[in-house]
Amino acid sequence: MQTTTLKMQSAPRTRVKPMRNWSRLPLYVCLTILAFVFIYPLIYTILASFKTNSEIFSNYFGLPSTWHFENYASAWVKGKIGNYFLNSLFICTVFVVAGLFFSSMGAYVIARVKAKWLVSVFYFFVAGMMIPVHSILIPLAQMAVSFKLSDNYSFLIGLYVAGGIPYMIFVMTGFMRSLPTELEEAVIIDGGGLWTIYRKVLLPLSRPVLATMGILGFLSTWNDLILALLFIKKSSMWTLSLGLMNFTGLFTTDYAGLCAAIILVNIPIIIVYLFLQEYVEKGLTSGAVKG
Template identity: 40%
Template sequence: MALRLQQSVKYLILSLFTFVSIYPIFLMITSSFKTKQEITTHPLGLPSSFSLENYTSVWKKVHFADYFLNSLYISSVSVFLILFVSSLAAFYISRYTFRWNGMVLFFFMLGLMLPMKLAISPLYMMMLKLHLLDTLSALIIVYVAGHISFAVFVFYGFFRTLPKDLDQSARIDGCNDFQVYYKIVLPLMRPALATVSIVDLIGIWNDFFYPLIFIKSTELGTIPLGMLTLFGEYDTDWNLLFCGLTLSSLPMITAFLFASKQFIEGMTTGAVK
């Protein structure tokens, strides 16, 4: 009886946390179908009718397609470069011993200790001299440089858990160093790849600060900048804002659903021996 009561309390607490986590998303989606008046008068109620008129309006009014494609391009290229460069760096640092091994790892860890936003003025001047202001390449460079330290930290810890006998066996079979990384190690690090991908993708997709600094053209804006146009000086189109938020969150929700299993495995790697 006591065990059943204990299990019931656990499920009750879990259900409460689930409700608290999901209800804001549910409220955002339902509000995207409401009119502006319904959001003001009945903010927590259901819409009187489900129509795609708000989505059509936000797609045309804010040029959401351009912002979506820009965000998709920046996020996908940045995440790919982060995964590729950081996995190679972490593989080399963790699998090979050389004189400056610790110093190189410490150099990457400095990126976790020092926020890049403190260096926004030198970054702006550097992009100005390189003629990269108001380009998507500037954002990609900043994102890769800013997120590579976290990725190296995660991959380094993951590589340390893999036995080096795998490398030696692959070399006996004729694999070179890159083939050991690509054919042997890379398939085993899917949980770590999923963890870094989702964490970095969410940070890059939702970032507002760097696009505001480096992007001036409207056609090169990202989704967070596009949502800013819905905030008026005296009034705000809340129904269109909720539509934009719903559309912008769908790729993140989809990515997490596809990679959730690998993400959870990556977060719990090393927790159980």
């Protein structure tokens, strides 16, 4: 007994250091192969977006023989991706600003004001996280018909805001509860009210959670298909998801153009992710891990 314990104790100390570089080699090889499987479809699409149609279907791994940048021009102008890009950008921006503003106001009083009824309000909001989008589609369609809300960005953005509020309030409330109270007390002594505290203390301190929720909200709205599909019919008002889906119908043979369009749609998302990797990952897991 005694000897085995001793052996185990000393083993890692002598073994780990000199072998460090070589012992990782299988790990690197394994990960590289796996990462290749994950990324190759994307690389393939990028390369295909610069090829001609016939080259796409004959040259699977090589670089394009000549780089056809005009595929992008054609997707942007003829495929109207530029138009849909601006539509999506507008919708997402308004949604993020409105969603963050309304949710942070709500989360602020729930987290910082002591009142029993606010606890019930909190649970009322959080219950909304259980609602799947499919279970509200039909009444929304009914609303759209009777109030003529189809092809109306305010309605669509309102739907995104309503859908985003439960998760935003849930995560923001958790964050704001953990903030120190000293600064707040200083404002109260100076005679400031709720609004002053919210604007001067809570909002600046909540920047990290606002960023996380903003990025997450932006991504999910940028990627949404079903709500846009149901409530935006006019093709000049389509979002990127709709434009992309109909791209195949319009130009059945232009695969290079389709690839260029796919890349154009995802470039902003990938850039956002690469620069703000931690925020994106935290946003996706913060609610899950706490709940």
